[in-house]
Amino acid sequence: MNAHTSFSTTDLAPAMRQRQWAERSRQVVRCRRVIYETHDVKTFVLSAASGHMFSFSAGQYLVLHLAIDGTRVTRSYSVSSPPTRPLDLQITVKRVKGGLVSNWLHDNLLPGHDIEIEGPIGRFNFDDLPCEKPLFLSGGSGITPVMSMLRALTDRASGHDIRFIHCARTADDIAFRSELEALAARFSNVEVSFVCSQQSSAWQGPTGRIDGPMLLRLAPDLHQRTSYVCGPEPFMQTVRACVAESGIAASQYHEESFGGVSNSTPLKSAVAGPTCIHFARSGVEHLCAPGETLLDAARNSGLYIPTACQQGICGTCRTIKLSGEVAMDDLGGLSLEETAAGFVLACCSRPQGTVCIDL
Template sequence: MIPLPRENAPAWTDDEPLECVAVIPEAPNVVTFGFRPPSGAPFHFRAGQFLTLDLPVPGNPVSRTYTISSSPTSTAYVSVTVKAQDGSVGSRWMLDHLRPGMRITAHGPAGIFHLPRQPDGKYLFIGAGSGVTPLHSMTAALWERGEMPDITFISVARRPSELIFRRRLEHMASRAPGIRLAFVVKDEDPFDAWTGYRGRFNQLMLGLMAPDYLDRDVYCCGPEAFMDSVREMLISLGFDMDRYHQENFHAAATTIDEVPDLDDYVPGEEAKAEIVFGTSGVTAECLETDTVLAIAKASGLNIPSGCNFGVCGTCKVRKTAGEVHMVHNGGISEDDIADGYILACCSKPVGKVEVAV
């Protein structure tokens, strides 16, 4: 039996292996593994950090990085929540073979994606799939401080059964009114009614879920494409990106120098642009922050429109030259985009652009 941490005991270091003490199913192909140091040493880390595990996969030992999903307020154990993706080796081995009593060499904890030492702000956590694991650790840490946290937590998954930590998050939210939850799924589970948000996470949903998002610090984690889309949404909405933080399981940074530069396009507030309305023979000068629809109306041209938010698709027009920065909310298909179409209400010119209007 592994002893509990003793008062004033030296903290765990990665010179000592970790022993698996719990295996808890969370969702399809998702399992939480609990570990404790055999010596009973306390485990210290910051909410959002990760561990690197050396996994004895037969014939091909591998090292894999997993975000810690437990709260740092409990030093007696540490847990990681693992999702086995198609073709995964290390994660698949853990789900199939790692059991209580087995010992694993671990390194860390490490990582700069974590809460500040005095986390007293307003937070917006946005996670997709297993990207909710560091955000769950952060939420639990804030909840267990005994103070009322101010958190809006948005969790996105393919279907309701794949919403990791849904019940745990609901439990915390039921005890702390300052924790507000929103779940988004693409598809429903058969024979199980779903009454939450459904579809592609977009700006409209963000505004409904977190009306005060401009006042919050954003922490985002999930697949690369998902985080790219979240950044595009926030940039287009005028969010202060100095308050945006993200983590990527495939390239978790341990120092500031390892954080990759995010090559995001930010329309220049004073950058000049030009829109040529080819069919009408009208040319208008504008700024890169103006939309094609707004400049068309200002030029006396009529582009049919409805929602003005990239949802309905009414303002779809064909771009014949140049580039635009378009952040839509599902009102146009990828095939239409490939064929040169844009939504005028949410497309901003980059330099000189020509449209068939």
């Protein structure tokens, strides 16, 4: 480069956009490294086989498309790495007893192996839900999306007043503990607390299950903060109750559930009488059994619709409804724009008469 040559990052913008991961696109990624976080938690470092960089918002998730024992399987995992490090993508997975995908990943995904992913997905992210005083509150594996948010903010050396509270079973179950402690030591605007539900001689910090008084002790300025909460449903129920009792405004509370939602309300009943689904592109007609969802009908017809949570949360099974009516129990899987465009969630939609689907 000679003395008269100027350089600007804006010159790279078109090339970078061409190389970025597009929203809800699929691509093959290669495992580059496996990091042991705890005795049953691993982080898988992935890079795009195509050389693409990853563009997403901190807090979003991806869907893994896997073949396990000859069966196609999909699962959703939050990205634990921040968008400020676009050359790789990390997912952090806890081995779950009896868990098909978590055990397969722990036992089979090694450096050099390729898998297919889809994403990025999700409105639980710091770009769409910004604030100046975040409280990141997580339980168990729910640490992953809020860890991405924290890493993004500290990578940028932002001036946000950050409080991070993580709840685990024991001290040995705290993922990212050394990194979190190092971030708190390095940045004066970051405060980190851990809570262990089980007592042990190795743990001298807060013990027990989080409740209202404990939450206020750890975050005395709770009413001034916006909470970003993620964890198993029992943990989420407790936190929701604490926040409700504290009188926190709904606009100051955002959550993402891990491990599914405990929903005691059954799906809306199908209309009385016969219901039929026409899968337009496949040319298949299916007479539905009572209570059958669009996802059930597709599977029973030998057709494939990708799915993950199967509870109306993640949006993976969204598909276009060309005509007819469905009863849908959407728990946040569709945006208003997607609903207006005719998308429905196959996992929680039941036909009301004859329905035509773009599949």
